[in-house]
Amino acid sequence: MDLGEINPVLLVASLMVAATPLLLAAIGELVVEKAGVLNLGVEGMMIVGAISGFAISVETGSPWLGFVAAAIGGAVLSLLFVLLTQVALANQVASGLALTLFGLGFSALMGQSYVGVKPPSMGDIHIPVISDIPVIGPILFQHDPILYVGIALTAAVWATLKYTRVGLILRAVGENHDAAHALGYKVIKIRIMAILFGGACAGLGGAYISLIRVPQWTEGMTAGVGWIALALVVFASWKPWRALLGAYLFGGITVLQLNLQAAGVAIPVEYLAMSPYIITILVLVILSADKSSAPASLGRTFHASH
């Protein structure tokens, strides 16, 4: 056992990478839930995004096109959820679970010829001077662009929900859809937009795993990150910055426990492997002990009665 082998700078830098897929998916789902829709299909949309992004970037040679395709892939799959829950008014929980099962199976089918292929690399950004600052440079300014997209998206979602009229209407729809309808807002339309946004974000998150974090394609490679994202939204009390905090915490402990495993710490591997899940949930439960207010219409089907 040699803890000295763990490089703190690399550790922090890689925790941000480990956290990004989770953050992207959670921010998307946060918007969906703020609009009053519970989409349990995050895992399915992520894995479909992962393979769509992987396939397109292999075929075109452009990781950027891959990420665009991943967002579209995730959104297209969420369209299925839209059809089920917003048009056919089916139960959201069952539809979301179906979406995940479908996404896992469908991505395996799509990905058959891509197993073992290496995707084109996106490359990290390098800003002269800033990126070369010791310690801070490698931690904050030597990552791939999508990681910054994730952080920017968090800030954008936070500001939109808090300061803009669109955000206010979105929250209103999630809070009391009957009242929003009575005031003349298009509840279904707003929810569809939110679901599509959530699908696109989940798709991006999935592609981040297959194109940057792991870079390769394996069946079921999202490995439950979609479910963690769902839990993260709840424990983050539907607050974007808390979701970011939770994602980094989860990413951090994931990376740390991998490092500890490599360093040969005398804790059974199983305990180390489960630690990110347990610690993240514990911390967020404590954080959400204040009045964690779920959107009041969350998961309820809206049907205009007149």
Place this chain on the structure above:
Amino acid sequence: MTTPLLSLQGLTKAYPGVVANDQVSFDIGEGEVHALLGENGAGKSTLVKMIYGLVKPDSGTMLLRGQPFAPPEPRAARADGIAMVFQHFSLFDALNVAENIALGMENPPPMGDLASRIREVSETYGLPLDPYRTVGDLSAGERQRVEIIRCLLQDPKLLIMDEPTSVLTPQEVEILFETLNKLRSEGTSILYISHKLEEIRTLCDHATILRLGKNVGECVPAETSARDMAEMMVGSTLQTPERSGREFGEVALDVSGLSVPSPSEFGTALKNIHMTVRKGEVLGIGGVAGNGQDELLGALSGEILTAADAIKFNGQRIGKLGPTARRKLGVLTAPEERLGHAAAPDMSLTENALLTGSVREGLESNGFLKWAETKSFAEKIISAFDVRTPGPENAARSLSGGNLQKFVIGREVLQNPDILVVNQPTWGVDAAAAAAIRQAILDLAAKGTAVVCISQDLDELMEISDSFAALNEGRLSAPRPTTGLTVDEIGLMMGGAHGMEVAHV
């Protein structure tokens, strides 16, 4: 004659199985307070939804200042100066006052400006309001202010108010009326929907009466007696329940020092409640909705458990017993919300009869259900309480509100309770059915049952209860005999104007 502000001509709207509005025509003049009067289900709400653009009429036209007016959506109606205060408030609990108001406006100014305009308008009309408070924490009267101010900020030409006083104390009603009078003096027309006749007589210039979707008459309320209006509304003469003088027995229900937190986030905790109800006595509990009524019913039914000796039944401590154990003893309850609390909407009447009747009526043995007995119990309720339904196999949801209410109350009454607790027994029920339900409650009391009737309808409480107490912010006033109580005293028991500033207009 000048052109009326809004003229309705032959408006008709049919839903599957029912014609909600049938050739309704009337005019609303400029600066007029026009009452729309009718029982529940008379088509008042559908009519105003058409004016507000939420529902499209099947036929008929509307003219606004002589111009054709057919708003495709509420936005268009608001742009033309129509504003509406909803009966069930269309507010968002988790958002603050300013955010709620911004949602009801087309082009809201930035939040800071909006907040100062809310302050300004609310002071002008004597409805002080803090723009940054969370709506979920406001009282019913304050919530209504939010709705009214939301409307006023848009300079409405016509303000529609759907049953605005059903959630207010008499003192709060007075403040509201002063505001409405000020609006009228400024030239705003008001369409005032209500079934409270005395209010209409004091406030309104003109009244249109709807019955079963048809315009059955118009009158000038100040010159028409309440009784005449009521008979136009109902279409027949009204029966008042009879109350025979009776002796009270010993104390059946003894509640002392009952304090429980509310199970829901925006609910009201009960604080140190004391009351006793004797056998044969009807205790009426008034108060504005949301002051602990649901919690009190829950504590008495056993849905909320309390300290064992906070509630005693014939001297036995039952505070820690659940609903089934209490039912076995003879403590029965009928909650307010018919669909979802008192009855399971998608289950048949037979199944619903079983749900509360199984213990006392012996409808199950060794875990198996006795469907034949259950069905005859359901049929007994249907015939005894004149529930209009094709049969007990129909889903609870398919019944009209009044019929389901008769079923829900009848189900408890027929189980011969020793104590019956009802919450809003006649809410949303037409006058004839309401009279039948009240009579059933009185008959039950005459047989020696102790009855607790929680209601927001003060007239109802005065009619059936022997003593009266009021819930206000989770506290219960000391019960007083009903005879001799004045409206002012009742209003004060209900918390007066809840510390709201009186309108200075």
